[in-house]
Amino acid sequence: MRPAIIFGTRPEIIKLSPVIRAFLERDIQPILIHTGQHYDYEMSQVFLEELELPEIDYHLEVGSGTQAEQTGIAMIKIEKVLMNEQPDVSIVQGDTNTVLAGALASVKLLIPVAHVEAGLRSHDRTMPEEINRILADHASEVLFAPTLEAKENLEREGIRRNVYVVGNTIVDAVLQNSEIAEKKSRILEELGLSPKEYILVTAHRKENVDNKDRLTKLVDILLSLPITVVYPVHPRAEERLKEYGLWHKLKTAPHIILTKPLGYLDFLKLEKNARIIMTDSGGIQEEAIILGVPCLTLRYNTERPETIKAGGNILVGVEKDLALRYVMKLLEDEKFYQRMASAKNPFGDGRAGERIVNILITLWEEGNLRVPS
Ligand code: UD1
Ligand code: UDP
Structure with a gap:
């Protein structure tokens, strides 16, 4: 299996690091595509180093711009990489312009999209993130909802297929790093x-x-x-x-x-x-x-x-x-x-990354990781 993982900002690097780790534990080397939405050392590289992530395969250097400039340039650059690499799945996380660009570029090439942290809704359509989330969810084949509430949001919008409640990978990241931080x-x-x-x-x-x-x-x-x-x-x-x-x-x-x-x-x-x-x-x-x-x-x-x-x-x-x-x-x-x-953490047990990877591998082995015609 050849997954591509597309990311570009600080929170995406942090929240995808457990997924990357889980792939490596299954001896799968994901193709790592960094859009460069965040580019300062302290917004990007520091996390790649501290989280000990493997070499990035593609640095797209998209940088800053208006909403459309950033998303559009990212789409054009991601499309080129995907056409060349033809991965089995594109994995995106969250609600940034990188996510929207990655999801749209992929699904239009008939590469299935897996959305990590699917189903979140603020119900505030003035936020760029809310538009990105909704569109990315609707462009995705596999949706990893962190909680039951997120799954219910998807159901309300008619998305019922391939939705999995797996917890949020942020719990994995916190558990994997807080002792080291201490x-x-x-x-x-x-x-x-x-x-x-x-x-x-x-x-x-x-x-x-x-x-x-x-x-x-x-x-x-x-x-x-x-x-x-x-x-x-x-x-x-x-x-x-x-x-x-x-x-x-x-x-x-x-x-x-x-x-x-x-x-x-x-x-x-x-x-x-x-x-x-x-x-x-x-x-x-x-x-x-x-x-x-x-x-x-x-x-x-x-x-x-x-x-x-x-x-x-x-x-x-x-x-x-x-x-x-x-x-x-x-x-x-x-x-x-x-x-x-003492409020109880609602985001799971810290094994979301492992679950996401297991589900994707199973879907791929069964021939079900595809954009249906
Ligand atoms: C983006 C996400 C937001 C997320 C945040 C994480 C979108 C629409 N928003 O917002 O959801 O919470 O990332 O931090 O995708 N800049 C730098 N150096 C950098 C990156 C940015 O100086 O490395 C400055 C630039 O002036 C840029 C501005 O910050 O124009 C905003 O960056 P941008 O990536 O467009 O949005 P964020 O506010 O970071
Ligand atoms: N974070 C960090 N250094 C900082 C601020 C935030 O490492 O100076 C981490 C924080 O622990 C969290 C993530 O960045 O995991 C949140 O990113 P941000 O607030 O930029 O984005 P959002 O989560 O709002 O999309």
């Missing part, structure tokens, strides 16, 4: 932090950072927090913070530490030891509940409602009063804190 990372010492005495923040979503009003409100929340804040800044957020004149305010606030985007081991260590996580990231909402750290999500909706239902995550948007009320409650009310921290 041993290897010196990030707490480097930043002068004590465990459970800081809030870890990330914010990079287009709807938060590309909107001056939203970003100003978000910064105002961070400036008002009564405890040390660590914020590893995504390049998109850094550009906007500087453009809107907000960077200096954060940089000079005595309780705020801004860093470059961090490698996975340092970031996992920071997550695990944080008192609270505040984020608009999808993957970090998942990691927070896996690691037992209360999460306040800086958004008005989430495609990870399981985390809210389980009690580990609360949506606070960029509403200062609401956000501060929950931060204070978490800092002062130990019972409330413990209730959130």
